Amino acid sequence: MGRIELEVVDPSPAVELQALDELWFQVAGTVCNLRCRHCFISCSPENHSFWFLSREDVQVALEESVPLGVKEYYFTGGEPFLNREMEGILADTLTLGPATVLTNATLIPGRRAAKLAALAAASPYTLELRVSLDGITREMNDAIRGEGTFDRCLEGVERLVGQGFLPIITCMRSWPEDDTERYLEGFRTLLGRVGYDRARIKIIPPLLMGEEADRTRAYHETERVTHEMLHGFDLSQLLCTRARLVTARGVYACPILLESPSARLGDSVGTAAARPARLGEAACYTCYMSGAICSNTLSGAGADR
Amino acid sequence: MSGFPQDTVVSRRSGAKGLVGGPGTGVSSLEYPAVLSDVTRLAVFGGVYSNHLALEAAIEDARAKGADAFLCLGDLGAFGPTPDRTAEILQDEGVPVVRGNYDDSISRGLEDCQCGYTDPRDNHYAHLSYIYTLTNTSNRHREWMGTFPDRIRFRLGGLDVLAFHGSPRRMNEFLWETTTPTHFLRGMADQHSADVLLGTHTGIHWARQLDERRWYLNAGALGRPANDGKTNVWYLLLDVRAEQLHHTFVPVSYDVGALVGEMRREGLPEEFVETIRTGWWTTCLEVLPGKERARGRW
Numbered sequence: 001m002g003r004i005e006l007e008v009v010d011p012s013p014a015v016e017l018q019a020l021d022e023l024w025f026q027v028a029g030t031v032c033n034l035r036c037r038h039c040f041i042s043c044s045p046e047n048h049s050f051w052f053l054s055r056e057d058v059q060v061a062l063e064e065s066v067p068l069g070v071k072e073y074y075f076t077g078g079e080p081f082l083n084r085e086m087e088g089i090l091a092d093t094l095t096l097g098p099a100t101v102l103t104n105a106t107l108i109p110g111r112r113a114a115k116l117a118a119l120a121a122a123s124p125y126t127l128e129l130r131v132s133l134d135g136i137t138r139e140m141n142d143a144i145r146g147e148g149t150f151d152r153c154l155e156g157v158e159r160l161v162g163q164g165f166l167p168i169i170t171c172m173r174s175w176p177e178d179d180t181e182r183y184l185e186g187f188r189t190l191l192g193r194v195g196y197d198r199a200r201i202k203i204i205p206p207l208l209m210g211e212e213a214d215r216t217r218a219y220h221e222t223e224r225v226t227h228e229m230l231h232g233f234d235l236s237q238l239l240c241t242r243a244r245l246v247t248a249r250g251v252y253a254c255p256i257l258l259e260s261p262s263a264r265l266g267d268s269v270g271t272a273a274a275r276p277a278r279l280g281e282a283a284c285y286t287c288y289m290s291g292a293i294c295s296n297t298l299s300g301a302g303a304d305r
Numbered sequence: 306m307s308g309f310p311q312d313t314v315v316s317r318r319s320g321a322k323g324l325v326g327g328p329g330t331g332v333s334s335l336e337y338p339a340v341l342s343d344v345t346r347l348a349v350f351g352g353v354y355s356n357h358l359a360l361e362a363a364i365e366d367a368r369a370k371g372a373d374a375f376l377c378l379g380d381l382g383a384f385g386p387t388p389d390r391t392a393e394i395l396q397d398e399g400v401p402v403v404r405g406n407y408d409d410s411i412s413r414g415l416e417d418c419q420c421g422y423t424d425p426r427d428n429h430y431a432h433l434s435y436i437y438t439l440t441n442t443s444n445r446h447r448e449w450m451g452t453f454p455d456r457i458r459f460r461l462g463g464l465d466v467l468a469f470h471g472s473p474r475r476m477n478e479f480l481w482e483t484t485t486p487t488h489f490l491r492g493m494a495d496q497h498s499a500d501v502l503l504g505t506h507t508g509i510h511w512a513r514q515l516d517e518r519r520w521y522l523n524a525g526a527l528g529r530p531a532n533d534g535k536t537n538v539w540y541l542l543l544d545v546r547a548e549q550l551h552h553t554f555v556p557v558s559y560d561v562g563a564l565v566g567e568m569r570r571e572g573l574p575e576e577f578v579e580t581i582r583t584g585w586w587t588t589c590l591e592v593l594p595g596k597e598r599a600r601g602r603w
Contacts, residue, residue, distance in 0.1 A: 019474075066488045067488075067492075069488065069489050069492035069493075070486070070488075070489070071484070071485065071486060071489045072484060096486055096488065097484075097485075097486035097488075097489070098483060098484040098486070098594065120596075124482070124483065125483050125484065125486070125596075126481075126483040126484050126594040126595045126596045126597075127595070128594070128595050164599060165595065165599075166595050166598055166599055168595075180425070181425055184425065198598075198603055200591075200598070201424075202423075296594075297421070297423070297591060297592055
């Protein structure tokens with residue numbers, strides 16, 4: 001009998017970076033002071049699979065980002081304010097461009113809120129604080145984010161608002177889509193009680209991975225991006241066509257796919273920017289369906305030009 | 306970036322009030338390289354948003370200040386009343402227009418204005434504004450909007466100027482003062498071999514010097530105030546003096562009461578009227594970065 005040689009070909013489509021508009025930093029690795037039940041990369045105090053980035057690590061990537069024309073810088077984790085150098089990292093970043101920190105706001109005492117306000121005031125660029133809050137009641141939020149987090153988060157929000165920030169309150173949708181208006185009103189009322197009377201609220205669809213896959217359901221096998229789905233599709237809707245993520249273990253295609261080896265695209269920003277991103281993961285399906293949910297706004301992306 | 310036509314180039318036609326490239330001229334008769342050698346003062350209008358009273362006031366003001374050419378950076382419609390009136394004024398004056406996202410949507414009859422709102426409230430008002438404008442724009446003007454170029458390039462005061470609506474790469478890209486790094490703008494200037502990048506789309510005017518010679522200038526908007534609690538709107542004057550290009554943002558006052566009356570007669574939302582009356586934005590707030598949003602009231 002003759003031998004049949006089989007070549008393994010990844011059937012998932014790949015997309016090139018169009019422009020490096022966003023540079024993300026996994027600045028606290030997978031280390032978090034909370035253990036949220038929906039965390040898509042299962043961050044916790046014990047999850048050290050990705051460690052902190054140092055201020056020097058960030059500085060190297062920032063320098064690399066300038067000739068690449070990066071427009072916005074994002075900091076995520078884990079919880080970024082567990083990184084002891086976070087304020088210095090923001091000071092460095094804000095000399096170059098706008099910065100957004102994704103935080104649970106439980107580590108923002110008054111002194112830190114004041115320091116962040118001083119950093120923002122010293123920069124021509126915007127410093128955004130994106131605060132995760134997953135419910136309009138203590139019971140709803142704490143069931144997902146852990147006991148006591150509702151109150152601690154709102155205290156952090158109140159301190160930020162007191163310093164002149166308009167934090168973007170981010171909530172993963174855990175209700176039927178048709179109920180969103182009602183929940184938005186609930187958030188406005190809740191935030192008004194802590195003095196935030198013109199709340200900016202961002203509702204994101206659930207990512208059915210990590211802890212969330214156990215909490216609700218995982219992606220179905222049919223929920224994948226195919227070559228056919230990309231015909232006529234505006235690729236700028238996909239974060240990996242305009243962003244890369246710097247971690248302590250290399251540069252990745254996007255902040256969601258930290259646990260996917262194929263999403264690691266290189267050791268440096270430049271190397272990772274030159275390599276296409278493969279849309280082989282189930283989470284790519286959510287990005288395809290919902291647009292780049294990780295960015296603050298669509299920022300003009302999505303034009304059929 | 307792919308998908309864009311070649312830069313459109315315009316020059317001043319002898320005796321014309323505006324730059325060549327106005328109504329019906331298309332781009333075929335234009336010269337390259339275009340040097341606006343006889344233009345000493347160019348008035349640049351950002352989004353008009355159907356505020357025809359502000360547009361008339363700006364044209365009159367610019368003329369009084371010695372402007373000898375006009376340019377509009379797009380978004381003729383939205384927000385204000387009777388959109389055909391704005392188109393008629395620009396056509397009568399022969400003002401060339403760069404295509405804005407609103408012009409693009411209206412000319413093609415798209416579903417929305419392409420601003421990319423996700424907030425339900427912003428979407429609600431954006432939809433009202435868009436449907437009103439689409440319904441009240443004549444087919445003749447819609448066809449005209451379909452002829453606007455994505456970019457206009459010209460030479461003025463010894464500098465290469467590239468005019469666009471949002472950014473050179475994307476007509477609906479917001480370039481806000483506090484979220485647009487200088488290195489990003491330098492890269493765009495390099496990529497397009499431009500000394501002056503001239504845009505609008507955000508509705509708030511601002512300027513940044515990129516290096517000794519190069520600038521990014523955002524003309525702001527004629528259509529609604531700059532979210533600063535004042536009712537005036539803004540345009541931009543580019544001035545050639547001693548072979549150098551200078552820029553000035555010019556505040557324009559107009560008959561706010563008359564516009565408010567027209568908006569109410571047309572049944573436009575009271576939220577839009579409030580912005581015109583108070584100078585504070587009440588809608589389309591989602592896209593504002595934190596710093597710009599904090600400067601406003603809502």
